[in-house]
Amino acid sequence: MFNIPALTWTLTAVLLLGGSYNLLQxxxxRHLTDRINNTLHALMNALMAAMLWNLGPSTILAQITILAGAALWFTLQAVARPQFKLLCAGSQGRLTCAYHALxxxxxxxxIALMTTHTTTTTATPTGATAIPAHHHAMAAAHTATPHTTTPGTATLAGPGNTPALLLTLIFAAAAATFLTLLLRRRTTTTTHHTRKHSTRTEHALEALGATTMALMFATMTA
Structure with missing residues (x-):
């Protein structure tokens, strides 16, 4: 996705780290709902990592369907009645589920935006050869000269993409929020030390995940 391999590797590591944590969780x-939620998060991280390396172009529709279904699942939890104790409970829990749905x-x-802005071919100077443009290598589809992309070096070119810009700002704000929650100091008893550590880990991973999403959407606004 990026022209800087080091950045691609770094974001891949962040996504795989988050996915591994979710898979472990x-x-x-103990509850089926928690297992499903964490599994969906692990899957999303894996799909985002695959996107960075232009993997799985033949499964685009399946990826969109799975992620859209996951968004619906978290939305249902966020708006569920209080009687359903296994789903999101309390205002904080509902807000968390709403963010996960987002x-x-x-x-x-x-994935849909990148697919929409993809052109099917890129002509060479002689016009003799048609080169398929991958849905993640959008820069290649908008250049006049031949351009060969390699895994991890493709560049997204979003022509003033308003949804991408909006989502960039949203996830940048989310990253700042989770970072604030992470750095905020609270006085807790020893009994709550384990839970506090777990919460801080989740906030750290959420901050990294939001930053990654913001960067990925930012590449579509240039």
Whole structure:
């Protein structure tokens, strides 16, 4: 996705780290709902990592369907009645589920936007050869000269994409919010030390995830 391989590798590591944590939480979860939620997060991170390396172009529709379904699932949890104790409970829980629904929907939107702006071929100077343009290598589809992309070096070119700009700002704000929550100091008792550590880990990963999403959407606004 980026012209800087080091950045692509860094974001890939962040996504895989977050996915691994979610997968571990899914294994440890006692309730089915928690297992499903964490599994969906792990899957989303894997799909975003694959996107960075232009993998799975033949499964675009399946990716969008899965992420859209996940967004709907978290939305249903966010608006569920209080009687359903296994779903999001309390205002904080509902807000968390609403944010996760937004994240899933944004991931699906990212794939859809890149697919929409893809051209099918790029002509060579002689006009003798047609080169298929991959849905993630959008820069190649908008250049007049031949351009060969390699995994991790493709560039997205979004022509003033308003949804991408809006989502960039949203996830940048989310990253700042989670970073604030992470750095905020609270006085807690020893009994709550384990839970506090877990919450701080989640906030750190959420901040990294939001930053990654903001960067990926930012490349579509240039």
């Amino acid at each position: 899914a294994v440890r979860a 994240t899933m929907a944004a991931a699906a939107t990212m």
